[in-house]
Amino acid sequence: MTNDEKRPNAPAFAELRRGRQMTKQPLKQAHRHSDFDIPSSFVIPHSSLQSNLVGTDARLAELLKKIGAADRIALDTEADSLHSYREKLCLLQISTPAVAGIVDAGPDLETASGNRDHRSRLQHDFIVDPLAGVDLEPLRQVLEPREIVLHGADYDLRMLRRGLNFTAHRIFDTLIAARLLGIREFSLAALLKRYFGLELPKGSQKANWAKRPLPARMAEYAINDVRYLLPLVEKLEAELDRLRRRDWLRQSCERAIEQAAVARVRNQDELWRVRGTGSLHGRPAAVLRALWQWREREAEMADRPPFHILQNEKLVNAALSFAAGSVPDYKHFSHRRRRAFREAAQSALQAPESEWPVLPRRFGTRRTADTVRRTEELRRRRDKSAEELGLEPSFIAPRGTLEAIAADRAHAEKLLVAWQRELLGV
Numbered sequence: 001m002t003n004d005e006k007r008p009n010a011p012a013f014a015e016l017r018r019g020r021q022m023t024k025q026p027l028k029q030a031h032r033h034s035d036f037d038i039p040s041s042f043v044i045p046h047s048s049l050q051s052n053l054v055g056t057d058a059r060l061a062e063l064l065k066k067i068g069a070a071d072r073i074a075l076d077t078e079a080d081s082l083h084s085y086r087e088k089l090c091l092l093q094i095s096t097p098a099v100a101g102i103v104d105a106g107p108d109l110e111t112a113s114g115n116r117d118h119r120s121r122l123q124h125d126f127i128v129d130p131l132a133g134v135d136l137e138p139l140r141q142v143l144e145p146r147e148i149v150l151h152g153a154d155y156d157l158r159m160l161r162r163g164l165n166f167t168a169h170r171i172f173d174t175l176i177a178a179r180l181l182g183i184r185e186f187s188l189a190a191l192l193k194r195y196f197g198l199e200l201p202k203g204s205q206k207a208n209w210a211k212r213p214l215p216a217r218m219a220e221y222a223i224n225d226v227r228y229l230l231p232l233v234e235k236l237e238a239e240l241d242r243l244r245r246r247d248w249l250r251q252s253c254e255r256a257i258e259q260a261a262v263a264r265v266r267n268q269d270e271l272w273r274v275r276g277t278g279s280l281h282g283r284p285a286a287v288l289r290a291l292w293q294w295r296e297r298e299a300e301m302a303d304r305p306p307f308h309i310l311q312n313e314k315l316v317n318a319a320l321s322f323a324a325g326s327v328p329d330y331k332h333f334s335h336r337r338r339r340a341f342r343e344a345a346q347s348a349l350q351a352p353e354s355e356w357p358v359l360p361r362r363f364g365t366r367r368t369a370d371t372v373r374r375t376e377e378l379r380r381r382r383d384k385s386a387e388e389l390g391l392e393p394s395f396i397a398p399r400g401t402l403e404a405i406a407a408d409r410a411h412a413e414k415l416l417v418a419w420q421r422e423l424l425g426v
Contacts, residue, residue: 052124053219055132060139063126066096067142072172073097074149074229077159078209078222085299085306089163090209092128092139093226125227127219130163131210140166149229151175151188153253157260167261171253174229177236180245180252182390192228195235200224251417270360274312279359283349286356288319290348294340309337322349367407374406378424385423396420 054063067073074095081087130136147170150156160166178186192198204221240246272292280288295315299306321328322345333341379402386393397420404411405426412426
């Protein structure tokens with residue numbers, strides 16, 4: 001996410017206040033107050049938001065003690081990918097059990113009360129500010145040996161590696177757990193409604209999490225993503241144990257850690273081929289490449305994501321227009337940006353054909369009759385197991401995976417974990 005304003009490197013929450021144009025949408029079921037401690041300088045507009053806001057060394061030391069006393073903690077992250085050129089870790093939300101071996105807090109989540117309830121005595125919730133200039137290396141070290149509870153772990157694990165140099169060793173992904181139980185609606189909101197009757201407010205998914213001071217509504221939205229994960233795990237674990245699928249979860253979570261540790265690499269010569277332009281060639285392709293490179297330069301200078309400069313569809317249409325002899329224009333361009341835009345297109349139009357992009361050759365193996373037969377046999381086994389176990393067939397193995405294994409059985413170990421291979425008989 002982007003923020004064109006220069007930000008002071010002071011503790012980010014020193015002036016936490018409600019955003020004046022943001023209205024609070026309350027939970028339809030009463031919130032439970034975590035064991036929050038608010039310094040008097042904070043202005044909190046409603047009692048349900050009482051967060052431990054960690055933006056100083058002293059507050060971090062308090063958090064480290066609580067994490068150190070726990071074997072399992074819940075964690076979520078927020079970044080600014082929709083508002084900056086290079087996304088950065090902006091918030092770390094952490095829940096720790098206040099007692100060893102947190103017990104089932106489900107009934108308490110469903111009890112409306114004006115007082116701090118039983119759940120508040122079972123966990124502490126924190127928001128850590130990675131932008132506050134505090135050394136978070138001690139946090140990385142104390143997190144490493146612990147089991148981390150996440151929902152949809154891949155993005156969070158990648159952000160933690162990039163922003164905290166942290167690699168998890170044990171995780172409990174509540175999304176994977178839900179799918180192993182055959183639950184079809186497995187978003188966090190759906191799971192909280194299913195198990196606790198809670199409906200979380202929406203509205204901050206696309207917010208700028210680098211904004212400081214952080215509005216109270218955004219802080220509450222952020223903490224809601226983590227405050228119910230520990231009680232949710234208790235529910236999911238009980239069902240996994242009943243179905244004897246806890247080891248399946250372990251295998252899948254270990255694979256999730258492995259996959260998140262692998263950097264996603266794209267061919268640098270093909271980055272400019274935005275969706276829907278795979279077959280574009282000749283002069284229009286040369287112009288599109290030049291405009292894409294221009295857009296990257298502009299986005300980096302402005303510290304905004306490229307789509308803030310010009311959306312992909314408009315970028316492609318501009319390339320086609322330039323190649324056809326027209327000169328497209330956009331009202332939101334400054335004089336300097338408009339000149340650079342046209343110069344980029346003109347340089348591509350004047351380039352010799354020898355410098356035009358070459359349409360990449362797609363190499364594929366034509367499927368043989370035996371491969372088709374083996375794919376169909378694997379599909380039948382998968383679908384039979386899925387029906388018997390109440391699982392989604394694609395969660396056992398998607399179609400592309402079946403085809404890859406049918407073509408070469410050696411792919412099975414790389415593409416599937418043990419419980420999936422066992423169900424497929426490979």
